[in-house]
Every structure is written in C-alpha cells, then in structure tokens.
Amino acid sequence: MSLSKITPCLWFDGQAEEAAEFYISIFPNSKITTIQRYTEAGKEYHGRETGSVMVVEFELNGQTFTGLNGGPYFKFTEAISFQVDCEDQAEVDHYWKHLKEGGDEAKQQCGWVADKFGLSWQIIPKRLKEMLSDSNSERKSRVTNEMMKMTKLDVALLEKAYEGA
Template sequence: MSKISPCLWFDGEAEEAAKFYVSLLPGSRIETVQKNPADGPAGKAGTLLVVEFPLAGQRFMALNGGMRYDYTPAVSFKIDCADQAEVDRLWDALSANGGEVERCGWLRDRYGVSWQIVPTALLKYLGGSDAAGAQRAMQAMLGMVKLDIEGLRRAYESKSAA
C-alpha cells in the first residue's frame, strides 16, 4: 500500500531540525541518516543528505536540498495537545530562537516551518451544543495568539459576549 509522508527541505539544517523535532514529542526518533554519495547540488560527498524520522507516529523526511526555499502557512503541521501544559511547552519550544508567533495557535519555528498548537478542548468549545457559546469561543480564539483553554472555556460558558 502506498504511504504519504512530508519531506521538509532545508539548506544544511536537516539533521539539526530533525533532532529538535524528535526531542519535542513522545514516540519520535531519528531512524535513518543518509549521506550524499557524491558531490552534487545538495552538497559534497559524505555530507548529510536525508534524515528520516517518525514524529509522534507520522513519518517525515528532512532533506538538505542545497538551497533555501521558504515555507508558507498554506501547509502547516497541527499538534493536538491534551492540556494547557502541553500547549505551553510546545509553543515555547517551537517559537524559541527565532520562531515567529502568529494568531489562533499558529507559529513558525526557527526553520520557517508552520505549526498549529491546538488543545483538543478547542473542538469541544467550537463544536459544543450551545451555538452562542461556540460563537463566543470562536471570537475568543480569534483574539488569542497562543490558545488558552481556560479563556476558551470562560468564553463558551459565559452568558454574555466575550
């Protein structure tokens, strides 16, 4: 059966990025490191070409492609977080050292890769049976940078507009 896995393109930081990513999520590890077999556009013979790694069960490949390409938020990686502590830990780690925070739980890490750090409780509030509460939670989320579960809960449960 065919499988799909993302390939992240780097200009020399593939191994560094892969090690960083696998340090953040349980069940993640570097599996394969492949060197360039000969001098070429992606580097000199013997330099790192590809790193393959599962990240929380999803397979990824990081490639040192030999030039820089910019990522866009049109493709991002969403991490479902069980609680605020996990949201905070991943948000802080991924946005550190040159990362850029955006709104509604989105950020770009130091390599330019876009991530969505999303508490699983978000769906409970946005899809709850109280339509007015869901609307208040949506408005609260739109005003947040890092998502705050307690703020979403308060907005959902309040009886007036957030």
Template sequence: MHKEEIVALAKRKLATCLWFDKQAEEAAKFYCSVFKNAKLGRTAYYPDAGQDIHAKPANSVLTVEFELEGMAFMALNAGPMFKFNEAISLQIPCETQEEIDYYWSALTADGGQESQCGWLKDKFGLSWQVFPDFMGDILTGPDRAAAARVMNAFMPMKKFDMAAIKKAFKGE
C-alpha cells in the same frame, strides 16, 4: 532504533518530506527532542555522483528519517530555493494548558515566532498550530452561540489560554 523499526518506517505508504537548505539533521534532532514519542531513523548522504545537479558536498547529509507521535517524516537537505510558509502547518492538539505552554515554548525557542490563533513558526520556519484538543468539538458543535463566543475569545490570542476559552464557551 531497531532494524525492524527502521524497515517499518521506510515502508510506510505516506510520509511528510520537509525541505531544508542544509539543516535537515539539526531539525530532525530538534523535533525529536521536543516530542516525547519520537525516533530518529536512517540518514542518507550525498554521493560524489550528481554534484553537477545537486551541488552538495559528497558525504554531506541528504536525508534524515524521523518519526513524531507515530507520524513519519523525512528531512531533506536540498538547497535554499524553497522555504516553508503558512500554507501548510503541523497541528498539535493539547489536553492541558501545560502541554500548550510546553510546545509553545519549545517551538518558539531560539528564533521561532509567535503568530495569531495558536499558530507559530519554529526556528526553521515551519508553521505549527498548538491548540486545545476540544476546539473541534466546540466549533463544529450544535451550540453556534458558544462557538461564536469561543471564536471571539481566541481570535486575538497568540498562544491559546484554555481557561479563557472555557469561560467563553460557558458564556462567562
């Protein structure tokens, strides 16, 4: 990453901070390996100061900045007191079944967990939604009968099957 890219990343007005116990660097590298348009940024380390509060060893990773598909993130090593839950998730709208399959496999690997309706948790416990990019158009469109058929088709699914969803939309 070039210096000007690092400065631009640091000056963003909005970014997502992900709280980890001590896996921030591992997670940032993992997410950057999953997404093709990804960049690792700066890493900050805990100093000697403040150890009575943060209880982290000096020179251990404090934060790692990274970017996925143009979205800024910071991974923070701050201890085990907070865990991810489904109240927040990251969405990946996909154009093809191959994209859905790719992200689903990559994010459920090494201990990730499948859930319902295109939701999954990765090995760090972060929730993701992997879904066809046309779903919003169907569910908010004027054909309410088609939207109901699509919803009935995808509700029992774990990983989305685009062909089955398209058939449901057509009433097949």
C-alpha cells in the same frame, strides 16, 4: 517501518539533521531512523559536499517525516502547517514554549507558531475542537472571537467564552 503510505517531506537548506534533532527533543516517542548522505554521484546536479547529509528520516510520536537538504531554493510558508493536538493546557504550554524557541514571533496567532526553521505549527487543545463542534452557534461565536485575540491558546479563557462568562 511506518505503516503510513504518506510521509511529509520537509525541504531544508542544510539543516535537516539539526531540525530533526530539534523536533525529536520536543515530541515524545520520537527518533531519527535513517540518515542518507550525498555521494560524488550526481554532484554536478546537487552541488553538495560528498558525505554531507542529504536525507534524514525521523518519527515524531509515530508520524514519519523526511527532511531533505535540497538547498536554498524553497522556503516554508504558512500554506503548510502541522497541527499538534494537545490534551490540556500543560501540553499546549510545552509545545508552544519549545517550538517557538528562535522562531518568528510575528507569525504567532490563534495557536500558530513558526519555529526557527520557518515551519508552522498549530498548537491546538482538544477542548477547543470540542467547543467549535458544538451545535450552539452563539457558543461557537464567543469561542472563535476569544481565540482570534490570542497568540498561544488559553483553555481557561476559551472555556469562559464558551460558557458566556
């Protein structure tokens, strides 16, 4: 059971279980914890087939999520995204490669990637946060300018900009 009192609930149109399986295949230490199914009760409101998946609870590297099959009424937008803090370029490459599979290529800029379900992720190297926290405004400006040109973030190129090379 999660110690967090806040759990993101992601609204899907019938793909909550598929999405959970997709995400747990990408993130380490991840699992589906519970699947709840629709019953006859309330069918006049929810309109779902009895026995179909209603809710999938899952964990991604310790963070609890709920996937709700609520129907076609709401879609994901970039107004909500999840940041994935990466130790190095290898982690950036891993998450970028897998999360973008089947996703919207047009929505990829500055480390953001939209997955095949329309959910936005920010794949951020830890080093970028350190560089952007530097008190030297010239360094931060160079890094920001370099980052704005990128889709997937490249730590080596960001480092070069940081150093003024």
